[in-house]
Amino acid sequence: MKKSIIIILALGFLTCEEKKTASTANLDEKKEVAEQKTERNLKPDGTPYSDKELENMGHTESMALLYEVPTDTLKTIGIFVYDGFFTMDALGPLSVLNSMYPTKKLLIGREKGIITSSDNIKIEVDYGIEDIDQLDMLVIPGGFIQTYQATKDQELLDWIRKIDQNSKYTVSVCTGAWILGAAGLLEGKKATTHWYRAEEKLAQYGATFVKERYTNDGKYWTSAGVSAGIDMGLAIVDKILGRNYAEFIALNLEYDPQPPFESGHPDKADRVVTIMTEKMFDEGLKPYIEK
Incomplete structure (x- = not known):
């Protein structure tokens, strides 16, 4: 009996310690974010702007504060859509990347015409893969059965490889990584994908699975399942257009996920x-x- 009580107390102590450690980590993370905000957006003399100064700022000066010098220039972003793609896989990143001006965004189908998503949402696309020879960024969303079938579509894989030869960024969302993997583009790369048999599937294509919401290895960016494409989109904008503009997009979308339960x-x-x-x-x- 005494031994049981000791074990229960020990387990309780360990649980408390784990919670304390997690709580401390969260506080450290919040402190780091707060410090980053304090260091950014300062006046030339190193002091922060007052609310009144910001409110009275003219349009040109306001835009100069919001926009940082881009680290790259993108003329075209193409999102490949196919029957059975997950709607949010494509439209989540698009809602973020749409704010990148004056970049042209294209929805591209296997053939131009009506594409039906897994949610039975019909989208009319003006371009098929035969119409597009070059993109600065190619985004491949995921799906389920049709995604697996796309990994066997040699004509599609040839097109993806052709676009990748000159792209600045080649990107996948969710199981879209299966398609990039089947095209041979993730071999020797770190990548992520939807959790379902993630390590097994990426190993099949010679990639190393990273259990993160998104990751990048060189010009290749991959995200975990569905909603993680929004996180990845924001990270890409942050890299190219800076934190202020990325935060502007997140705020505009009111992207502040707080699910009712953790699952x-x-x-x-x-x-x-x-x-x-x-x-x-x-x-x-x-x-x-x-x-």
Whole structure:
């Protein structure tokens, strides 16, 4: 009995220590962010602007404060869409990247015409892959069955490789990394993708799985599942146009996720939900893998 009480107390102590450690880490992170904000946007004399000074600032001066010198110039961003793509995989990053001016954004289908997403949303695209020979950024969203099928589409993979030869950024969202991997573009790279068999799938294409919301290795940017494409989009804008403009986009979108419960990743979801979801994915893919 005494031994049981000691074990329970020890476990309670460890749990408290873990919570304390996590809490301390969160406080350190918030402190670091606060310090970064303090160091940014200072007047030439090194002092911060007052609210009144900012409110009375003219348009030209305001824009000069918001826009930093770009680290790169992008003329075209192409998002490849195909029947069965996850809507947010494409439209999430697009909602962020749309604010990059004067960059032209193109939705590109396997062929031009009507594309139907996994949510049965129909989008009319003006360009097929035969119409596009060059892009500064190519974005490949994910899906499920049709994404797996796209990994076997040699004509599509040839086009992706052709675009990649001259692109400045080649990007995937969610299982879109399967398509980049099948094109041979992630070999020897660090990458992420949707959590479903992520390490196994990326290893199949010679990539090293990184369990992060997004990651980049050279010009290759990859994100985890669906909503993570927004995080990645903001990180790309931050890199090219600076933190002020990236924060402007996040604020404009009111991107401040606070889900009612923590289950957006297998590390947080109930094991029953995780196992049943993985089983459902396995059963869905099985007939196509067997073919």
